[in-house]
Structures are given as structure tokens and as C-alpha cells.
Amino acid sequence: MVRGKTEVRRIENATSRQVTFSKRRNGLLKKAFELSVLCDAEVALIVFSSRGKLYEFSSSSMEKTIDRYIMHTKDVGVSKKAKEHNTQQLKSDTASLMKKIERLEASKRNLLGENLESCAVEELHELELQLERSLSSIRKQKYQMLEEQITQLKEKERMLTASIREKLNAKPRLQLCASAVSEDYDSPNTDVETELVIGRPGTCKVK
Template sequence: MARGKIQIKRIENPTNRQVTYSKRRSGLFKKAKELTVLCDATVSIIMFSSSNKLHEFLSPGVSMKEIYDRYQETTGIDIWLTQYQRMQEDLQKLNEINKGLQRQIRQRMGDCLEDLSFDQLSCLEQDMENAVQFIRQRKYKVIATQIDTKNKKDLPKEEPPYGLVDDGDYNHVLRYDKSSHVLALRLQPYPLPPNLHAGGAAGTGSGSCVTTYTLH
């Protein structure tokens, strides 16, 4: 049964369109390969799908650049000329921007002011004043941050409820009471002095004698 002809128009169904594209692309690449082998032809195919996906075929033993060079040589059309001219234009614009920026830097250093009008000088002065104000605010912020950090480092550490001072013989003990008074306790070594009153000892007659002093 003969196969009916299909109407050549855009396939509206996306799924059918993708399936048809895939099948016909494979058939086209197959024909290109056959031409390369049977006819010793150099074939290059570049395809972009509707989703902008690239598919290409290139005869073995040749690069894409060689294909382009042979095309230019045969047709006399320089396909790189337009791109080269566009690159030259972009480079010229960048050079102009660079020159303008360098001129602005020199003007802010006090140079190249001869060609400026009064209005331009006024605008430059205003720009400089705004820049100085911004720099000053930034400097003050940095200074304030440094001062705050230093003050936090210099804050006295919280004193423990009891502080011990060791002189090697454990003869001195320092204690801090809740009213921030410093009480110095001296532990008298054995034996007890004969002239020590009985009320001076904290406990029995044997052991250490404790004398308390209040320091304000």
C-alpha cells in the first residue's frame, strides 16, 4: 500500500513535532554520512531545534574552521568581517570610557581643570564635598567601632566571691564580702603567741588564730 504524502507545514503538537525532528535529523545525518563515504564529499550540517539545542554533523578528518575558511575562499565572503568590525567598535567605546575615567581621576587630583567651565567646576566641587562627607562618616564609624571594642576589652573582669593570695606558706587569705569591703585574714602559724587573748582565736585554744581587718 502506497504511503500517503503529508502536508509540509508546521506541526502544532509539541510532542509530535519533537519526534518528527528527531527522526528526520537522524535521517539527514545518515544521508550526509553516506555522501561523505560514497562521493568523497565534505559535508557540514549545523542544526538548532525549537528549544535552541544544537546538533551538528561534520565529515571526518576536517574541522569546522576549515569548512568556514573554504566557504569564504570559494564565495569570496568574509564571514568574520562583521564580527571584527563590531569588536573594533566595542574596543573604541571602552577606550573612550577609560580615557574619561582617567580624566575624572586627574581632575579630582587638581589637574586638567583648564578646560572646565564654571558650572563644571561647581559640580566637581560638590562631588568632592559629598565624597569628603562620605569618607568622614565612614572614618567616624570605624573610630567608634574601635573605641567600643577597646572599651569592652578594658572592662574589669567580674571578681570571684573569694580570692586567694598564696605567699608560699598559706599565711594570707583575701575575701570580698557583698558590700565590696575587703576583709584581710591572717592565719598565725603555730605555736600560738603567749600574749594572745582567748577571744582572738576562732575556735579552740589549739590551731590557728584568725585576726580580721576591714578595708574600705
């Protein structure tokens, strides 16, 4: 026989309500015990009857389980608040950065000579001063780089000049040595001795 669905609502009859409470309470305590044993879970169950009587079950220690529950709910609450605070801070930082980017873009366009119609006289004067300061800094950097290049070129010129002078000073000495060698070969006073041997060695020599 198929049992129909029981409507879950308060039982008006006091006796039936008390009997149902006892049965369901015992079944609930049994299920809590089985859950703690089968799944190695920390289970704590607290039931107060309509008359205020306490029924409880704990797989370890009710006080420790309650303390653990309180700490867990505190950590969850703090974590949730921290996440909400971080989200709000990120939204605020994003909005601030977007405004800063918009201001920088507008300033860039103004420096390029665009959208000047919305600028006041004081703003145009400030732009002019800023451009003059930028030009002065650019010119200073350019002159400094030119001076460094000129210094490097002068150093290269000095080294090349010294190298050329050394080569020119060495050329006359080479010419002088070549002339001395030529004179030695061309001198008429140079005697060359030769020996001619006729016959057996040691018998006769002709000079």
C-alpha cells in the first residue's frame, strides 16, 4: 500500500504532537550518530521541546563544537566584509583612474593645440608657459648632446693627427736606411775574393 504524502504543518492535537516529537527526535538523534560514525564528521545536535526540555547529541564535545562554530561564523563574516571592502575599494580606484586618464587625454589634446575653445585665458597662459619650459628643456638636452659629439670628434681628430705625424716621422728614417744599403752595393772600392781549385784538393790554388 502506497503511503500518501504527509502535510508538514503544526499538529494541533497535543498528544499526537508529543508522540510525533518523541519518534522524530529519536530518529534525528540516531541519524546524527550514524552520520558521525560513517563519515567521521563532527556532529552536534541541540533540540528544545515545546516545553523547554533540552535534548542534545555530540560526537566529541558540545562546547568545543560550539566554539568552533562561533569561530567559523566570525571568520566567514570577516572574510565577507573584507571582500566587500576590497570590491568597493577597487571600484573607487577604477573610477579615480578613469578620471585621471580623461584629464591626461584632455591635457594632451590641449598641448597639441586641439580643443582650445573650452579653455579660459588663464589655462591658455599656463599651456604657453608649459610649452616654453618644455622647449627650453629640449634645447638644453640637444645642446648637451651636440657638445658631447663635438668633443668625441675632436678626440678622434687628435688621435688621427698624432697617427699621421708618427707615420711621417718614420718615413725619412726608412729612406735613409735604403740609401745606405744602395751605397754599399755601388761602392767601387769593394773587393770580392774568390778561390779557384784546379786538380786534386790541396795541390794547387789559383787566385
